[in-house]
Amino acid sequence: MAEAGEHLEVNRAMWDERAPAHAASPDYMVERYVEDPSFVGDVVTFDRPRLGDIRGLTGVHLQCHIGTDTVSLSRLGARMVGLDFSSASISEARRLVERSGDDVTFVESDVYDAVDVLGGRRFDLVFTGIGALIWLPSIARWAEVVAQLLAPGGRLFLREGHPMLWSLGDARPDGLLVVEHPYFERPEPTVWDDPGTYVETDVELHQTVSHEWSHGLGETITALLDEGLRVTGFEEHDSVPWDPLPGYMEPHPDHPGELRLRDRPWRLPLTYTLQAVKPAG
Numbered sequence: 665m666a667e668a669g670e671h672l673e674v675n676r677a678m679w680d681e682r683a684p685a686h687a688a689s690p691d692y693m694v695e696r697y698v699e700d701p702s703f704v705g706d707v708v709t710f711d712r713p714r715l716g717d718i719r720g721l722t723g724v725h726l727q728c729h730i731g732t733d734t735v736s737l738s739r740l741g742a743r744m745v746g747l748d749f750s751s752a753s754i755s756e757a758r759r760l761v762e763r764s765g766d767d768v769t770f771v772e773s774d775v776y777d778a779v780d781v782l783g784g785r786r787f788d789l790v791f792t793g794i795g796a797l798i799w800l801p802s803i804a805r806w807a808e809v810v811a812q813l814l815a816p817g818g819r820l821f822l823r824e825g826h827p828m829l830w831s832l833g834d835a836r837p838d839g840l841l842v843v844e845h846p847y848f849e850r851p852e853p854t855v856w857d858d859p860g861t862y863v864e865t866d867v868e869l870h871q872t873v874s875h876e877w878s879h880g881l882g883e884t885i886t887a888l889l890d891e892g893l894r895v896t897g898f899e900e901h902d903s904v905p906w907d908p909l910p911g912y913m914e915p916h917p918d919h920p921g922e923l924r925l926r927d928r929p930w931r932l933p934l935t936y937t938l939q940a941v942k943p944a945g
């Protein structure tokens with residue numbers, strides 16, 4: 665059985681290598697953030713109706729990667745801190761705000777150490793998602809961190825890949841969607857060896873191994889309830905902001921930057937948005 669630290673190091677090496685390639689990829693639109701100070705990315709735009717007015721809130725974006733969504737939230741008026749364990753991702757995020765002038769702070773830390781590293785600060789908004797939770801072995805430990813980071817009355821906002829999507833095998837020519845990988849959390853990770861990434865890039869990648877964990881919806885919701893949070897919103901979506909099944913997706917007619925299954929898109933939820941509040945008193 666691999667040690668917890670080994671999972672962390674394997675995944676960190678993978679993300680450190682991808683961060684500069686992602687920052688240079690047209691798909692992350694870094695130049696657009698620099699050139700247009702009012703630009704807000706598609707991922708945050710998708711959820712704007714659910715986010716509501718976040719002006720003046722203090723927020724932390726867990727697993728912020730190169731900071732693009734963190735900057736988008738800041739442009740909607742929240743005072744944001746981004747946190748990620750990949751030093752290369754944090755360097756790219758800091759470079760982005762140095763160039764764009766956005767007032768956002770970035771902190772390098774494992775999610776599980778976030779409470780200590782952030783010095784016990786409490787936030788009105790904890791934001792996370794889009795391929796974040798699969799890098800964490802225990803959803804219960806994550807929920808504990810979220811609960812500790814939230815101020816009384818504060819809100820968790822989570823948009824994530826659906827665990828049913830993570831459970832699928834590769835797309836098949838006959839169009840069948842086959843459940844092949846874990847849906848529920850398991851102690852041992854699923855180990856992948858993939859030379860590619862989810863955005864367009866010419867960079868040749870060498871850190872190809874990653875360790876991932878699925879977390880069922882019930883497990884995620886129960887973990888939050890166990891921490892005393894109140895779930896205030898939960899929606900499943902037929903769209904996803906990356907291409908999970910190459911050759912089998914089409915642009916979503918209603919949501920810029922999102923894809924859906926070309927054939928009978930109503931068969932499968934691809935992502936979800938969950939909101940939960942820490943009771944005030």
Ligand SMILES: C[S@@+](CC[C@H](N)C(=O)[O-])C[C@H]1O[C@@H](n2cnc3c(N)ncnc32)[C@H](O)[C@@H]1O
Binds near residue numbers: 733749750753775799
């Ligand atoms: C797919 S990215 C998050 C996506 C992000 N929403 C985006 O598209 O910009 C996953 C991020 O999680 C970070 N990560 C993975 N495991 C982590 C951990 N244990 N603690 C903190 N960050 C972690 C990686 O470094 C990477 O930046």
